[in-house]
Amino acid sequence: MITAGKKSGLVALLALASCTSVQKQQGSQQTTTAMEQPQTETNPLLKEWTGPYGGVPAFDKMNLADLKPAMEKAMALNLAEIEAIANKTEPATFVNTIEAMERAGKELNRVFTYYGIWSSNVSTPAFREIQAELAPKISEFNSKISQNEKLFQRIKTVYENAQKNPLPADQQRVVQLVYEGFAMEGADLSPEKKQRYAEINKELSSLYTSFSNNILADEEKYVVYLTKDQLGGLPESFVKAAAKAAADRGQEGKYAVTNTRSSMDQFLTYSDERALREKVWKNYYSRADNGDENDNNENITKILKLRNERVKLMGYDNYAQWRLQNRMAKTPEAAMELMQAVWPAALARVKEEVADMQKVANKTSKTKITIEPWDYRYYAEKVRQQKYDLNSDEVKQYLELGNLTDAIFFTAGELFNFKFTPVPEGSVPVFHEDVKVWEVTDKTTGEHIGLWYLDPFARQGKRSGAWATTYRAHTTFDGKETVLSSNNSNFVKPAPGEPVLVSWDDAETFFHEFGHALHFLASNVKYPTLNSGVRDYTEFQSQLLERWLATDKVINNYLKHYKTGEPMPKELVAKIKKASTFNQGFATTEFLASALMDMHFHLADPNGLDPDKFERETLSKLGMPKEIVMRHRSPHFGHVFSGEGYATGYYGYLWADVLTSDAAEAFAEAPGGFYDPEVAAKLVKYLFAPRNSMDPADAYRQFRGRDAKIDALMRDRGFPVPGPQSKK
Numbered sequence: 065m066i067t068a069g070k071k072s073g074l075v076a077l078l079a080l081a082s083c084t085s086v087q088k089q090q091g092s093q094q095t096t097t098a099m100e101q102p103q104t105e106t107n108p109l110l111k112e113w114t115g116p117y118g119g120v121p122a123f124d125k126m127n128l129a130d131l132k133p134a135m136e137k138a139m140a141l142n143l144a145e146i147e148a149i150a151n152k153t154e155p156a157t158f159v160n161t162i163e164a165m166e167r168a169g170k171e172l173n174r175v176f177t178y179y180g181i182w183s184s185n186v187s188t189p190a191f192r193e194i195q196a197e198l199a200p201k202i203s204e205f206n207s208k209i210s211q212n213e214k215l216f217q218r219i220k221t222v223y224e225n226a227q228k229n230p231l232p233a234d235q236q237r238v239v240q241l242v243y244e245g246f247a248m249e250g251a252d253l254s255p256e257k258k259q260r261y262a263e264i265n266k267e268l269s270s271l272y273t274s275f276s277n278n279i280l281a282d283e284e285k286y287v288v289y290l291t292k293d294q295l296g297g298l299p300e301s302f303v304k305a306a307a308k309a310a311a312d313r314g315q316e317g318k319y320a321v322t323n324t325r326s327s328m329d330q331f332l333t334y335s336d337e338r339a340l341r342e343k344v345w346k347n348y349y350s351r352a353d354n355g356d357e358n359d360n361n362e363n364i365t366k367i368l369k370l371r372n373e374r375v376k377l378m379g380y381d382n383y384a385q386w387r388l389q390n391r392m393a394k395t396p397e398a399a400m401e402l403m404q405a406v407w408p409a410a411l412a413r414v415k416e417e418v419a420d421m422q423k424v425a426n427k428t429s430k431t432k433i434t435i436e437p438w439d440y441r442y443y444a445e446k447v448r449q450q451k452y453d454l455n456s457d458e459v460k461q462y463l464e465l466g467n468l469t470d471a472i473f474f475t476a477g478e479l480f481n482f483k484f485t486p487v488p489e490g491s492v493p494v495f496h497e498d499v500k501v502w503e504v505t506d507k508t509t510g511e512h513i514g515l516w517y518l519d520p521f522a523r524q525g526k527r528s529g530a531w532a533t534t535y536r537a538h539t540t541f542d543g544k545e546t547v548l549s550s551n552n553s554n555f556v557k558p559a560p561g562e563p564v565l566v567s568w569d570d571a572e573t574f575f576h577e578f579g580h581a582l583h584f585l586a587s588n589v590k591y592p593t594l595n596s597g598v599r600d601y602t603e604f605q606s607q608l609l610e611r612w613l614a615t616d617k618v619i620n621n622y623l624k625h626y627k628t629g630e631p632m633p634k635e636l637v638a639k640i641k642k643a644s645t646f647n648q649g650f651a652t653t654e655f656l657a658s659a660l661m662d663m664h665f666h667l668a669d670p671n672g673l674d675p676d677k678f679e680r681e682t683l684s685k686l687g688m689p690k691e692i693v694m695r696h697r698s699p700h701f702g703h704v705f706s707g708e709g710y711a712t713g714y715y716g717y718l719w720a721d722v723l724t725s726d727a728a729e730a731f732a733e734a735p736g737g738f739y740d741p742e743v744a745a746k747l748v749k750y751l752f753a754p755r756n757s758m759d760p761a762d763a764y765r766q767f768r769g770r771d772a773k774i775d776a777l778m779r780d781r782g783f784p785v786p787g788p789q790s791k792k
């Protein structure tokens with residue numbers, strides 16, 4: 065995932081998303097110049113980045129006491145810059161307005177890099193207090209810019225002039241994005257409405273913080289401790305990690321099933337203890353829905369009401385309509401149409417999956433049982449073993465982290481002509497000893513492209529899941545700035561000398577996040593704003609990169625047994641490929657239920673809306689199978705309610721998946737397959753390097769010669785392809 069933002073990088077970082085990439089959108093208010101900054105700057109978080117590679121963040125100088133003053137000062141500096149631009153007396157031009165804005169906010173960008181590390185990689189209760197304190201201030205800061213009347217009038221002038229006399233293509237695109245961004249944030253409203261708009265945003269920012277803190281609180285509060293006789297079915301790696309997790313919580317000798325997705329998912333897949341599975345399942349899917357002080361239901365209603373009120377100020381019918389106007393889908397109807405095209409096939413598949421599982425249960429269970437949601441993963445794994453004879457643990461022996469890292473570097477070399485070299489030990493500061501850094505250069509010319517940081521292991525204070533982010537994005541308009549990109553995962557850190565073996569899913573995710581990093585690194589845009597992401601498009605590049613994991617070259621050279629060094633056997637590869645459509649009923653249904661709910665919440669009248677009841681009734685209308693629950697139930701649907709990053713945007717994963725399947729077929733059909741140089745060149749040229757400097761639909765058409773079709777996606781999931789050539 066990418067936590068992408070709106071205009072400003074700030075907002076972006078507050079909205080943690082779950083896939084994965086925190087993309088600091090280099091927006092209009094981005095960078096502050098040093099113009100008003102005296103040389104006496106003593107706060108290390110504000111200081112210009114020095115050292116090799118065009119300067120690197122001083123992660124070794126991070127002191128939490130510096131954060132608040134640094135943020136306050138950086139915001140003040142940025143506001144002063146913006147004021148100076150807004151108050152210029154000469155007529156507004158691209159250079160004196162738009163380009164000046166692109167240049168502003170440098171200190172703030174730097175502080176936000178550190179803020180992002182504290183928030184995602186090394187969080188502490190002390191940081192979270194500061195974060196809660198800063199959230200409304202940041203919101204206020206954003207409002208001051210997005211509602212600066214004089215500034216907007218200048219932007220509008222440049223925009224209107226550019227409509228008459230178009231600027232060079234990339235400048236034209238910057239002007240359009242900046243103008244639309246401001247207009248969408250209410251810049252055109254009357255003063256009274258603007259005031260209300262800012263109040264709403266301030267209230268929302270606190271609600272978002274409260275929403276995510278409530279989830280976190282329930283994740284920490286509900287831990288299931290197992291005794292030695294309750295470990296039946298669990299893999300050794302899980303047992304080891306659970307023993308450590310229990311010891312960390314002062315329960316030496318027990319085994320902790322923590323209330324996180326990875327822990328829950330593994331436990332439900334393998335544990336033979338049905339009653340405990342039910343307990344773990346209930347804990348997880350009741351997060352922030354327990355009717356206590358951490359319950360999020362009231363927050364949801366408040367958030368929906370405020371969002372609705374805000375877009376009504378600007379004359380929109382509902383939040384979804386406002387949000388989707390600059391997405392690839394453009395309208396809620398288009399997004400809904402895609403979801404509804406896939407939904408019936410997913411439901412039909414669930415029926416088959418449940419029937420298969422019931423058969424296994426009838427044969428193996430001592431008592432007569434009916435498949436319940438906490439049985440799904442467990443019996444699915446049994447069916448998987450039976451039908452495909454595929455043992456996840458056997459697969460893991462071939463997926464060693466060091467080899468996988470070499471595999472992604474190889475892929476980047478083939479497609480992008482990039483070379484990755486470890487930087488000399490100690491030459492680039494890191495925020496934790498586990499973090500490693502590589503220099504990225506062009507394989508042919510040796511030209512420096514950027515750095516890639518990898519923070520691989522789970523630890524306390526690090527958010528769960530995997531994500532990608534940038535500390536600095538590529539620009540050239542003010543001298544060339546090279547990319548500082550990073551990937552973050554939560555692999556379990558092994559004992560010294562032990563290998564890190566990961567699941568097939570985790571290996572795919574590793575490729576996925578690296579796809580985001582390549583998207584950052586490949587950028588050739590001139591202006592910061594053109595690095596911004598389009599929500600239903602930015603997951604496409606990363607999802608596409610996952611496909612290289614299963615290519616022959618990667619399998620034969622990098623998926624080697626950690627002990628014997630033998631490549632993964634052909635039969636095992638064939639089994640994995642054959643099993644790839646397995647359980648797609650479950651996966652598609654749990655995802656789509658959340659995506660549809662996200663959209664329905666934002667199309668509904670929020671007045672008097674009871675989230676719990678709304679969720680129940682909507683699912684019932686959709687015909688949700690009783691054996692499956694939404695991937696993210698509403699009270700802990702952080703994508704949608706911890707910020708605005710994915711609000712009415714969760715469908716974006718599916719949208720991007722349609723593009724992914726369709727683009728992957730372009731490679732599959734090419735003479736050189738996934739390493740076809742011509743298709744690869746087009747991939748880089750149209751789908752990666754331009755970032756947001758081209759309209760995504762146009763860029764895709766240039767790559768494929770036509771629009772994407774849903775057919776390849778249906779084939780990939782093993783669903784029937786719908787009637788005459790359906791378009792997305």
Ligand SMILES: [Zn+2]
Binds near residue numbers: 065083084580
């Ligand atoms: Zn992602």
